[in-house]
Amino acid sequence: MTRSDGTAAVAGPDGAAGRPPVIEFRQVARTYPGPPPVEAFRPCDLTIRHGDFVTVVGPSGSGKSTFLNLAGLLDAPTAGAYLLDGIDTGSLKDADRTALRGRRIGFVFQSFHLMPHRSALENVALAMVYRATPRRERTRRAREALRRVGLGHRVDALPSRMSGGERQRVAIARALVGRPSLLLCDEPTGNLDTANAQTVLRLLEELHHEGMTIVLITHDQEVAARGRRTVAIRDGVLREEAMAG
Structure with a gap:
């Protein structure tokens, strides 16, 4: 959807009654200083609600990394407002933004x-060390997260003894262990063969069906098709793509 002024306006499906969106961009933009200044992400509105599964596509240099940094609270917009779970992130101090990111966002x-x-x-x-979680609770929750991704039998394995798909599932377990509002995935299948990629995508679909909000950034159109919605970025402009069929 496009506003009358030419900027993107993208809205998600209705969420649970009374709950604010997980992600709400209000004319969010990001310009990097020059000379000359670079408008990496042009003003847009975007709403992603609880339980949504959004894939983000675009060619290299399109603005996907800027979107990731903004949505993940790794960078701040130079214009507009970003609300995460209804919290205006622009009003937060750096330490509070970091704490909010740790509580609400899991990265893969x-x-x-x-x-x-x-x-x-x-x-x-x-992943829980800096939250002052007691050691016994950290261990219990880590085991629970590994069981959830199908690796309850691999708790003692080192990464070097695991396949790429297993390592990515460990990374997903690490992202889930803090019970985030949002799972933000950046090319999660990019280093995997076809079989392992399909295993990881099926896991993400299962998590979505259980209510997890997922945003997955990819250059692969087949991966993008697994989402409930697809948002395209080109030259810093974000627009929602029509669903096939």
């Missing part, structure tokens, strides 16, 4: 980012 990246000399259980549990 293409390159796994696992600690090589730590077991699967330790990699997942480490």
Whole structure:
């Protein structure tokens, strides 16, 4: 959908009554200083509600990374307002933004980012260290998260002893262990063969059916088709794509 002024306006399906959207962009934009200034992300409205599964597509240099940084609270917009779970993130101090990101957003990246000399259980549990979660509770929740992604039998395995698909499932468990509002995935199948990619995508679909809100950034149209909605970014302009069929 496009507003009368030419900027994008993208709305998600209705969420639970009375609950604010997980993501709400209000004319959010990002310009990097020059000279000359670079308008990396042009003003847009975007609403993603609880339980949605949105895929974000676009060619290299289109603005997908800028979108990821904005949605993940890794960068701040230079214009507009970003509300995460109804919280105006622009009004927060840096420490509060960091804390909000840790509580509400789980990240899954293409390159796994696992600690090589730590077991699967330790990699997942480490996500809770800075939340002052007691050790016993960290271990219990890490085991629970690994069971959820089908790796309850691999808790003691090192990343070097795991397949790429298993490593990505450990990364998903690490993202889930904090019970976030949003799972933000950046090319999660980019380093996987076809079979492992399908396993990871089926897991994400299962999580979506259980109510998890997922935003998945990809360059692969087949992966994008697995989402409930697809948003395209080109030259910093974000627009929703029509559903096929």
